[in-house]
Amino acid sequence: MDQEVYKVPTMAEMAASNETPEVLFWVGCAGSFDDRYKRVTVAFVKILNKAKVKFAVLGTEESCTGDPARRAGNEFTFQMLAMSNIQVLDMYGVKKIVTACPHCFNTLKNEYPELGGNYEVLHHSEYLQQLINEGRVRPENGETFKGKKVTFHDSCYLGRANDIYEAPRQVLEALDADLTEMKRSKVKGLCCGAGGGQMFKEPEKGRKDINIERIEEALATGADTIAVACPFCMIMMTDGLKNKEKEDSVKIFDIAELVAQANGL
Amino acid sequence: MAVLQQVIFIVLLAGVSLLVYRRANLIRRTILIGKDEDRTDEPGKRLATMLRVAFGQKKMFDRPLIGFLHFAVYIGFILINIEVLEIILDGILGKHRVFAPILGGFYSYLIGFFEILAFGVLAACVIFLIRRSGVKVERFQPERHREMSGWPQLDGKIILVFEIVLMLAILTMNAADSVLQEMGNPHYAQTGSFVISQFFKPLFTGWNENTLVIYERFAWWLHIAGIFAFAVYLTYSKHLHIVLAFPNTYFSRLSPKGKMINMPEITSEVKVMLGLENQNAESVVPERFGAKDVMDLSWKNLMDAYSCTECGRCTEACPANITGKKLSPRKIMMDTRDRLEDVGRNMQANGGEFVPDNKALIGDYILEEEILACTTCNACVQECPVLINPLDIILQLRRYKVMDEAQAPGSWNMMFQNLDTNQAPWKFSPADRFNWAEGVK
Numbered sequence: 001m002d003q004e005v006y007k008v009p010t011m012a013e014m015a016a017s018n019e020t021p022e023v024l025f026w027v028g029c030a031g032s033f034d035d036r037y038k039r040v041t042v043a044f045v046k047i048l049n050k051a052k053v054k055f056a057v058l059g060t061e062e063s064c065t066g067d068p069a070r071r072a073g074n075e076f077t078f079q080m081l082a083m084s085n086i087q088v089l090d091m092y093g094v095k096k097i098v099t100a101c102p103h104c105f106n107t108l109k110n111e112y113p114e115l116g117g118n119y120e121v122l123h124h125s126e127y128l129q130q131l132i133n134e135g136r137v138r139p140e141n142g143e144t145f146k147g148k149k150v151t152f153h154d155s156c157y158l159g160r161a162n163d164i165y166e167a168p169r170q171v172l173e174a175l176d177a178d179l180t181e182m183k184r185s186k187v188k189g190l191c192c193g194a195g196g197g198q199m200f201k202e203p204e205k206g207r208k209d210i211n212i213e214r215i216e217e218a219l220a221t222g223a224d225t226i227a228v229a230c231p232f233c234m235i236m237m238t239d240g241l242k243n244k245e246k247e248d249s250v251k252i253f254d255i256a257e258l259v260a261q262a263n264g265l
Numbered sequence: 266m267a268v269l270q271q272v273i274f275i276v277l278l279a280g281v282s283l284l285v286y287r288r289a290n291l292i293r294r295t296i297l298i299g300k301d302e303d304r305t306d307e308p309g310k311r312l313a314t315m316l317r318v319a320f321g322q323k324k325m326f327d328r329p330l331i332g333f334l335h336f337a338v339y340i341g342f343i344l345i346n347i348e349v350l351e352i353i354l355d356g357i358l359g360k361h362r363v364f365a366p367i368l369g370g371f372y373s374y375l376i377g378f379f380e381i382l383a384f385g386v387l388a389a390c391v392i393f394l395i396r397r398s399g400v401k402v403e404r405f406q407p408e409r410h411r412e413m414s415g416w417p418q419l420d421g422k423i424i425l426v427f428e429i430v431l432m433l434a435i436l437t438m439n440a441a442d443s444v445l446q447e448m449g450n451p452h453y454a455q456t457g458s459f460v461i462s463q464f465f466k467p468l469f470t471g472w473n474e475n476t477l478v479i480y481e482r483f484a485w486w487l488h489i490a491g492i493f494a495f496a497v498y499l500t501y502s503k504h505l506h507i508v509l510a511f512p513n514t515y516f517s518r519l520s521p522k523g524k525m526i527n528m529p530e531i532t533s534e535v536k537v538m539l540g541l542e543n544q545n546a547e548s549v550v551p552e553r554f555g556a557k558d559v560m561d562l563s564w565k566n567l568m569d570a571y572s573c574t575e576c577g578r579c580t581e582a583c584p585a586n587i588t589g590k591k592l593s594p595r596k597i598m599m600d601t602r603d604r605l606e607d608v609g610r611n612m613q614a615n616g617g618e619f620v621p622d623n624k625a626l627i628g629d630y631i632l633e634e635e636i637l638a639c640t641t642c643n644a645c646v647q648e649c650p651v652l653i654n655p656l657d658i659i660l661q662l663r664r665y666k667v668m669d670e671a672q673a674p675g676s677w678n679m680m681f682q683n684l685d686t687n688q689a690p691w692k693f694s695p696a697d698r699f700n701w702a703e704g705v706k
Binding site: 006008010027029031032033034038039041042045046057059060062063064066068069070071072073074075076077079080081083084087106109110111114115156157160161162163187188190191193194195196197198199200201202203204205206207208209210212213214 | 646674
């Protein structure tokens with residue numbers, strides 16, 4: 001079989017050829033710049049290609065949604081970024097957005113409407129679940145997860161913030177993985193420690209770092225794979241795993257990477 | 266003698282009503298010192314939330330045993346109030362069991378039902394008191410949670426003792442009443458023994474009629490005076506949640522928890538800066554960004570503070586608190602209420618107007634270190650059984666610190682700078698934003 005050719009069309013290219021994508025893939029800053037999360041972006045793009053989804057990205061026309069500025073109390077910077085993004089999105093007539101970042105997801109979905117930006121916004125866990133349900137993606141030709149013990153770490157901005165608990169779990173179950181829950185999960189899920197701007201500053205004085213507390217819970221399940229669905233969680237949990245010197249025996253993957261692996265992508 | 270009792274009762278009732286009215290009015294006025302915010306949309310949804318969360322106690326049942334015990338106290342208090350109505354009428358009219366002749370045989374069933382409820386309240390309160398004093402429930406321990414030392418801890422126990430005394434008064438009063446009925450005292454209408462208090466009757470074996478009447482009157486007065494005292498005490502106590510839980514759940518936020526309250530006052534300025542709008546002479550720069558003190562918060566944030574019963578479920582779930590940071594969402598609510606009580610006293614002392622006292626919620630009550638430690642994870646909001654939102658207050662205080670005082674931590678300022686210049690929180694060139702696509706091969 002020939003080497004598959006993956007495409008990453010931009011909105012600008014689409015507009016130039018008078019085409020409209022089914023969905024805009026909002027990559028986010030971590031997905032664009034963080035070396036680890038870039039691999040998630042690539043995995044998701046491969047899945048979209050394989051599922052023959054007509055998608056596009058903004059490329060260099062994308063900016064931060066403004067979430068970290070807003071949570072850190074800087075409303076000016078947030079609104080500047082949000083307003084510019086809305087201008088770009090509306091210029092291209094974007095209707096539907098999918099993103100792998102729960103923070104981008106929350107901001108685009110819940111906070112842009114008040115500033116004039118109205119879109120249908122999905123998190124990639126919901127989108128992957130839809131693709132699986134529609135039969136556009138099915139685990140085949142790749143790694144099998146049957147009997148593999150996987151635990152899912154809820155992202156606060158997906159879970160409590162937006163009540164999405166089942167979509168990522170159903171994606172994992174579709175892979176036949178043996179899903180095992182941590183002591184604190186779903187509505188009781190413990191934060192990784194990165195939200196609310198914490199990603200960008202040192203923590204306040206305390207007994208322990210939050211990501212250490214959380215990785216201990218994840219390790220206590222005995223799972224050899226920790227699944228996440230958020231770039232910040234990925235960074236914090238990976239950091240915690242290094243601290244526990246368990247990087248060799250336990251792996252952390254985004255749910256999109258696991259789906260890609262199951263498809264040999 | 267009977268007339269004297271009636272007069273004392275009426276004076277007491279009037280005095281208590283006045284005290285409670287004045288306290289309630291002060292609390293109302295301190296809540297309204299907050300900013301306007303419309304929370305009257307979607308009344309159907311709001312009513313459903315109140316019925317589910319306040320009347321139905323839905324979130325309390327997350328922990329079934331505690332939920333059940335709490336429900337026993339709650340339902341007891343709501344329904345026993347029907348009997349309080351009779352007691353008040355008896356007191357004013359100088360009658361005894363004024364409803365008995367009206368309701369006939371049904372009356373005994375009704376009192377029996379109330380007695381079962383009273384017993385439930387009694388048992389639950391005894392268990393709660395043991396739990397608070399003996400079993401070391403982590404979230405109540407002042408050694409671990411500094412906001413619990415002193416008054417808050419005592420307050421919790423006083424309330425339970427109050428309720429135990431009230432329930433014992435009513436049950437022994439009914440028992441003495443039954444014994445007097447059996448003696449054929451004409452003042453005590455024949456209702457028969459009651460379902461729970463019959464077991465208290467042996468306490469009164471060998472008592473003569475006069476002593477029994479004195480005890481019955483003593484227990485009656487103890488019960489009703491206790492209720493009056495409790496009504497006044499309530500307004501100073503964390504126990505105010507028994508009233509405010511209802512409006513507080515009704516007016517709670519209906520939007521997804523992740524959504525932060527917008528600042529429309531900034532929007533027009535941003536539009537001017539982006540060239541989307543011309544400078545408008547009418548656009549006024551707000552005198553303060555974010556919240557420095559309680560008057561900068563919304564009235565709902567302030568009602569939240571009065572509704573808090575300091576149970577600490579929020580703090581127990583807070584990742585910052587769990588890992589030993591100074592932040593405790595319960596303390597945020599308690600500090601807000603403390604500030605409001607101080608503001609209320611200030612208003613009382615100055616003819617109803619608040620006179621600035623050089624204090625502010627942030628700095629004098631809540632420390633910057635606390636609000637900076639928040640991860641905005643919404644665990645506190647999720648946990649609260651009466652839908653209080655500590656996160657909303659934290660974020661408004663942050664806005665003040667960062668925008669008004671320009672007091673952000675250095676690394677946040679770096680992040681803001683990166684966002685302003687590179688549109689990313691890290692120091693990367695916007696031109697490199699699409700380079701990841703090279704990895705898709």
